[in-house]
Each structure stands twice: as C-alpha cells, then as structure tokens.
Amino acid sequence: MQTDLSNSSLFNHKSVMTDEILFSIDQYPLISNSKVIGIDATLGGGGHSYELLKKYPDLKIIGLDHDPLARKSALNKLEEFKSRIEISPSNFANFKPKEKVSFVIADLGVNSNQIDSPERGFSFQKDGPLDMRMNPSLEITAENLIENLSEKDLADLIFKYGDERLSRKISWKIKKDLKEKGKYSGTKGLAYSIAGCFPPKQRYRKIHPATRTFQALRIAVNKEIESLERFLEIAPDWLLPEGIISIISFHSIEDRLVKNSFKGDERLKNLTKKPIKPKEKEVKNNKRSRSAKLRIAQLNKLKF
Ligand SMILES: C[S@@+](CC[C@H](N)C(=O)[O-])C[C@H]1O[C@@H](n2cnc3c(N)ncnc32)[C@H](O)[C@@H]1O
Incomplete structure (x- = not known):
C-alpha cells in the first residue's frame, strides 16, 4: 500500500x-x-x-x-x-x-x-503493519523491537518512553500473545493485546489504552x-x-x-x-x- x-x-x-x-x-x-x-x-x-x-x-x-x-x-x-x-x-x-x-x-x-496513514504503522485505530518508521530507510521497525527485545527490556522501554504504569503486564502479554500467534498481523492486533491488560472500565476511555505503548515504540524506533x-x-x-x-x-x-x-x-x-x-x-x-x-x-x- x-x-x-x-x-x-x-x-x-x-x-x-x-x-x-x-x-x-x-x-x-x-x-x-x-x-x-x-x-x-x-x-x-x-x-x-x-x-x-x-x-x-x-x-x-x-x-x-x-x-x-x-x-x-x-x-x-x-x-x-x-x-x-x-x-x-x-x-x-x-x-x-x-x-x-x-x-x-x-x-x-x-x-x-504519519499517524493517519495506516500503512505507516503508527495507528491503532486502523490496521497496518507494525512499522512506525518516519524514515523508511531506517533498519528497525516496531515489529523487530517486539520480536527481539526481552520481556524485561520491552517493559523498561514502555515505561521509560510511554510513562506506562502497566508496562510489565503489557510486555508480558505482548510476548505471550506473540508466542501463541507466531507473528502479529498488524497494529490492531497489538493494540488488542495491550487493551486486554486494562480493567474493562479503562478500555473505553477517551484515550485509547494502547496510546502510551505505541508512543514508546515510536520513540524507540525513530531514536527520537x-x-x-x-x-x-x-x-x-x-x-x-x-x-x-x-x-x-x-x-x-x-x-x-x-x-x-x-x-x-x-x-x-x-x-x-x-x-x-x-x-x-x-x-x-x-x-x-x-x-x-x-x-x-x-x-x-x-x-x-
Ligand atoms: C510535528 S511535524 C512538523 C510539522 C511542521 N512544523 C508543520 O507546520 O507542518 C514533525 C516532523 O518532523 C520530522 N522529524 C521528526 N524527527 C526528525 C529528525 N530527527 N530529523 C528530521 N525530521 C524529523 C517528522 O518526519 C515530521 O514530519
């Protein structure tokens, strides 16, 4: 696309x-x-x-x-x-x-x-590949990070760049779902895994539960x-x-x-x-x- x-x-x-x-x-x-x-x-x-x-x-x-x-x-x-x-x-x-x-x-x-084009992979509202590179010639995508970081390093990244209190639970869930699926099909699948870590009441607030984790991945991918x-x-x-x-x-x-x-x-x-x-x-x-x-x-x- x-x-x-x-x-x-x-x-x-x-x-x-x-x-x-x-x-x-x-x-x-x-x-x-x-x-x-x-x-x-x-x-x-x-x-x-x-x-x-x-x-x-x-x-x-x-x-x-x-x-x-x-x-x-x-x-x-x-x-x-x-x-x-x-x-x-x-x-x-x-x-x-x-x-x-x-x-x-x-x-x-x-x-x-960048956010509104699903094919760039920044959006959790519309499905797209787990990319998130602003510069498409960068080597590492969000998918590479999720696959290659350890559960602890992924949790630290989500906490540091996303200010996400549930970073440990989210990282555990992402890694668990990844193991079961073999591969994430795209941004929506990842957002779904993340949302599952929140109590039901918090899942439907104005700010999507995946916002902070997506921000953290984006910052890391682009070395911001x-x-x-x-x-x-x-x-x-x-x-x-x-x-x-x-x-x-x-x-x-x-x-x-x-x-x-x-x-x-x-x-x-x-x-x-x-x-x-x-x-x-x-x-x-x-x-x-x-x-x-x-x-x-x-x-x-x-x-x-
Ligand atoms: C918030 S937008 C800028 C909008 C712009 N001021 C305007 O009025 O249209 C940020 C832009 O900076 C670019 N950008 C982010 N980090 C950069 C970097 N390290 N080097 C060059 N461009 C970068 C992004 O690709 C994006 O297009």
Whole structure:
C-alpha cells in the first residue's frame, strides 16, 4: 500500500502554535532589515515555514525532514516560495549548515499524516503493519523491537518512553500473545493485546489504552530521544550571534531535555523561564496541540 501525495491536500497536518513560533522569530534583532536564513529542522507539511516565508519577504529557509512523504508535501505547499526554500532529507541530528543562520525551529515528533496513514504503522485505530518508521530507510521497525527485545527490556522501554504504569503486564502479554500467534498481523492486533491488560472500565476511555505503548515504540524506533539530545548539542553552533532557537515538544521527556539544555548551555540565554503553551482556542480546534510546549533561547552576543 502506498500513500498517494499527488494531491497535497491529503497531507492534513495542522501546524501547532504558529503565532507563537512567529513571535519567537521576531526576537531576532535583525529579522526585518536584512536577508536572513533560518532552519526549519522539522519541516513536516511546511506549515510553519509557509507562514514565516509569507511574513518575511527576504527570508530563506532550509527545511529538513527525514520522511520523504513530508518533504513531497512541503514542496507542494511551498511552491509559491520555491526560490526561497531548500529542502533537505537530513535527520536534524546529523545536519551541518554551510553557513550560520539566524534561527532554528523544531516542532518535534510525528506529523498527522504519519499517524493517519495506516500503512505507516503508527495507528491503532486502523490496521497496518507494525512499522512506525518516519524514515523508511531506517533498519528497525516496531515489529523487530517486539520480536527481539526481552520481556524485561520491552517493559523498561514502555515505561521509560510511554510513562506506562502497566508496562510489565503489557510486555508480558505482548510476548505471550506473540508466542501463541507466531507473528502479529498488524497494529490492531497489538493494540488488542495491550487493551486486554486494562480493567474493562479503562478500555473505553477517551484515550485509547494502547496510546502510551505505541508512543514508546515510536520513540524507540525513530531514536527520537538520542536525536533530540544530539540536536540540542549541535544546533547552537548553527546560529549567528543573537540567533534564536525555538523548540515545540509534546511529552515530558522531550521538554525536560530542552529545558535543561536551554538553562544549562553556556552558549545560550534562556528566553522562556516557563514554557509557552497553546491558547485555549487552539487546543479546542486541534487536540494534538494540547500537550505542546514551546521553549525559546537565544545565542549569546559575541564577546570581544
Ligand atoms: C510535528 S511535524 C512538523 C510539522 C511542521 N512544523 C508543520 O507546520 O507542518 C514533525 C516532523 O518532523 C520530522 N522529524 C521528526 N524527527 C526528525 C529528525 N530527527 N530529523 C528530521 N525530521 C524529523 C517528522 O518526519 C515530521 O514530519
């Protein structure tokens, strides 16, 4: 099964905290009066880049995304700005710009298209292969993890990246069902095994019982924490003096890493003591935004 993106409207990601991202970039002192270059480290559908390119007529953006479908969709969305956008298939953990830039933005995690396309394997609502790779050339899929990790390591992973209290029971059940079946047929089968670990009342709540376990597997498959740690080390070196770095995160492990890095990195001045959260109106219109937290930092001025 392949996702057809010839019609880019199929890519239905709603950008999160766009006004706040624009506000953060306004903190760069030279944003309006010079030709500036910025990096969108998580281009996705190109929503944030679109608004930035529209607002600043001289701005150029280098957009990174390791998902080829996201890059294709962003290319369509940003067609009218094509002379000012350069799209790279890089992982932000390995990127090195040719010259220093005025800002770096990152809006972490998955895009809605990845979640909503069952063939990508992120969804427990619709059946699909147990894949979960944002970058299809990565070697390890969710299925490989489930099959190859020991019951203890799988439980630890579900606890660490999913904050899941029932991690031990879930891991035991996944391994038991796997032994009986020989192989999981897909995401729905896995979600069914996980749901069976919860008392019946909890199985039908607003949040599906498999949510946290699926999040944990996704984070592990895509090495999201390792990538973020590396990105936080290298991204300040991409910036010009007083350049801005703005990061939106969606869960506590990510937010803690960003907070500690912005507070502890001697190269940076932390501009957000507390994270900025989306407005109530946005949360109402886009429930994916409910856990978003934006933190902003600025590279120090040059000292002579
Ligand atoms: C939340 S979406 C970004 C949405 C985008 N800001 C917009 O407004 O359309 C996150 C995107 O980052 C990409 N991504 C996640 N981790 C990445 C990494 N380490 N390197 C490059 N891209 C990454 C995902 O493939 C996904 O498309």
